[in-house]
Amino acid sequence: MKLYRFDYSPYARKVQILLELLGKQHEVVDVSYSDRTELATLTGGYIYVPVLVDDEGVVTVESRPICEKLLVGAAKQALVPSPFEGPIWAYADFADGPLEDVLFRIASPALHHRFRDPGEQALFNLIKERKFGAGCVDQWLQGRDALIERGQRLLAPSLATLERVPFLFGTRPTLADAALYGLLAMLESGDPELIVRLAPALARYKERVEAARP
């Protein structure tokens, strides 16, 4: 299989760690931010990541359908064990939704600075500003302390869980951990200090998820 990603994309990193935890052979393709021709050709015009191409050449776009496709049979038993399908998927949706909504604002100024190519830097800003208004990336930098506080509030119950058990649903990582891991990978791509500022325990948790890969 092939996974098309930006390395900072939380949705792509969720799928990537899922593939790794499942021990599924795959190739990671880093998509150029400013040249998505291969992706557009493959998908018929969809230029977000992640995109998964399976061994039969079937193309799946959007991380939730990709996870649904991967999590069947033994893979489902391993990463969405019964009877916790409901809360595990619900946590993954919380991570992809309300939690991502705060954490991407914390990461974005640092991600913006990471682009070496001025055209890509400007494109990153343009895409954010068209959705969130002019100057949004600068505003998120100015308001970073408040955003970090919001992130800490959203994460407090998860951190309480992680003080008692190594992973969100107990002794083994699940899809929920993959989703939270994806967000931490995004923060780390911007600046690893951001994870520590949210909670030092999250840096240790990220390493635990990585160590759980077969």
Ligand SMILES: N[C@@H](CCC(=O)N[C@@H](CS)C(=O)NCC(=O)O)C(=O)O
């Ligand atoms: N709902 C989609 C969201 C995918 C998404 O928003 N991907 C972002 C990266 S995190 C993207 O490709 N953005 C395009 C861009 O920045 O131009 C999923 O779960 O896959």
